[in-house]
Amino acid sequence: MAEYRTHMKIIGDILETTRDDLQDGDGASVTYLIRKANISHSRISAILKTLVSQGLLEKVDNQGSNKYKISQPGREFLQAYNKFTNFADNFGLSI
Amino acid sequence: MEFLLENILNLVGFLVGLAIGIMSYVGFRNTGSPTLFRLTIAFFSISIGFFVIWTGYMVEDFVTKSGTIERWIQTLGIAIQTVGYFFIAFSHSIKSFFPKSSYFRSVGIIPLFLVSSVQLEHIFRSVSFILLVYGAIETMLSYLENRNKGAISVSVGLGLLALGEFLGWYSFVFPDSILYPASMIIKIGGLVALFIPVSKVPLTKIKFDEDFE
Numbered sequence: 170m171a172e173y174r175t176h177m178k179i180i181g182d183i184l185e186t187t188r189d190d191l192q193d194g195d196g197a198s199v200t201y202l203i204r205k206a207n208i209s210h211s212r213i214s215a216i217l218k219t220l221v222s223q224g225l226l227e228k229v230d231n232q233g234s235n236k237y238k239i240s241q242p243g244r245e246f247l248q249a250y251n252k253f254t255n256f257a258d259n260f261g262l263s264i
Numbered sequence: 265m266e267f268l269l270e271n272i273l274n275l276v277g278f279l280v281g282l283a284i285g286i287m288s289y290v291g292f293r294n295t296g297s298p299t300l301f302r303l304t305i306a307f308f309s310i311s312i313g314f315f316v317i318w319t320g321y322m323v324e325d326f327v328t329k330s331g332t333i334e335r336w337i338q339t340l341g342i343a344i345q346t347v348g349y350f351f352i353a354f355s356h357s358i359k360s361f362f363p364k365s366s367y368f369r370s371v372g373i374i375p376l377f378l379v380s381s382v383q384l385e386h387i388f389r390s391v392s393f394i395l396l397v398y399g400a401i402e403t404m405l406s407y408l409e410n411r412n413k414g415a416i417s418v419s420v421g422l423g424l425l426a427l428g429e430f431l432g433w434y435s436f437v438f439p440d441s442i443l444y445p446a447s448m449i450i451k452i453g454g455l456v457a458l459f460i461p462v463s464k465v466p467l468t469k470i471k472f473d474e475d476f477e
Contacts, residue, residue, distance in 0.1 A: 177297050246295070252465060253291035257299055259414035259461040261406025262355050264297035 177264050180216060181254070182206045184247045187226060187239040196229045196236030267321065269448040273455075274318035280455045281311025281348070284462050299355055306351035313345030335385070342388045349395035352422070356402035389433040396426035414461030424454030 174182070186205040187197050197205075203213055217237060220226040225243035229236045239247070250264070257264045285307035292300040320337030324330055400422035407415035428451030435443035 175299075177295065177299075249291070249294035253295055253297065253300060255412075255414075256287065256291055256462065256465045257297070257303070258406075258410060258412045259418050259465075260303065260352070260355070261403035261415050261418070262299050262303070264291070264295060264299045 175263050177250070179206065179208060180220065181247065181250050183208075183213070183216060183220065184225065184239055184243055184250070187237055188244065188247060195231045196227070196238035198234060198236050202237065266445055266448075267325070269445055269452075270321055271318065273448045273452050274314045274321065276452050276455050277314030277345075278311050278318060280459045281307045281309075281314060283459065285311055287462060287465065302351050302355045306348045306355070309348030309351065310345050311348075313341045313343070313348060315341075316344060317341035339385045339388065342385055342392070346388045346392045346395070349392050349399065352399045353395040353402075356399060386433060386436070389429055393426050393429045393433070396422050396429060400426060414464070417457050417461045421454045421457030421459075424450050424457060426454075428454060 183202055183206045186202055199210070199213065199217070202208075202217070203210060206213065208216075217226065217228075220243070221228050221237075223242075224240055225246050227238045227240045229238055254264055285304055288300050288303035288307055291297065292304055317333070317338055320333045320341065323337075324333050328334075400419050403415050403419035403422060406412070407419060428447045428449075431443050431447035431450065435441065435447060
């Protein structure tokens with residue numbers, strides 16, 4: 170059975186992908202993120218727009234195609250996200 | 265003896281609730297998670313509830329010297345704690361959608377046996393008991409899914425608080441028995457069990473991020 174993911178978990182998955190699975194130094198493409206984060210194009214577009222506006226991701230224009238890199242605030246957010254995921258796990262909850 | 269235990273229980277409850285509440289709030293500020301916001305409300309409520317009762321005992325001891333805490337203060341404190349227990353259970357119910365949950369329905373009939381009068385304190389204690397039992401069961405089920413050892417401690421903590429709440433309510437039937445001191449000792453144990461896994465969460469390098477909303 171497919172695992173239900175909260176909005177926060179999806180954001181965590183996207184940020185982790187941009188941090189850990191960069192194809193090259195230029196960032197991850199939308200197609201790559203869709204595959205790795207397992208999410209539809211329409212949904213990921215809205216989330217990426219929010220993450221860029223919040224400063225958690227950086228949008229890089231690479232030869233006509235948009236790629237995304239995790240920013241320093243994004244790394245700090247991810248660190249906090251991982252710590253408080255464990256905290257919520259203790260209460261049997263997902264953040 | 266009971267006065268001392270009451271003071272220890274209410275102070276421990278206040279401090280544990282405050283510590284977990286602050287940690288949840290730091291988490292909420294850093295991640296914006298609604299779950300952590302609900303936990304913040306839950307544990308601040310629990311903390312304030314214990315503090316109100318502790319204040320009631322202090323006022324009785326140093327000001328009124330009536331020999332017993334004002335009933336309305338005790339009821340108010342228990343009511344505020346019940347709000348906190350509600351938010352813990354509510355967080356789980358969102359996760360599992362409780363109308364489908366047969367064991368929740370099965371414990372839902374317990375108030376019919378527990379509420380012997382219309383006194384608010386009795387009602388709040390029985391509601392708290394149900395919410396705590398529900399939270400304990402859900403947390404244990406979560407442990408069975410994720411095998412996170414901290415969840416055992418929290419589940420045992422909520423279970424002990426539920427048992428303490430039940431014995432505290434039942435002590436109205438046998439007012440001079442050992443039930444009430446036992447309920448307080450059990451609740452102190454429950455609060456300590458709640459705090460153990462939370463105390464192991466490293467908070468180094470976690471800070472408030474003023475820019476992130």
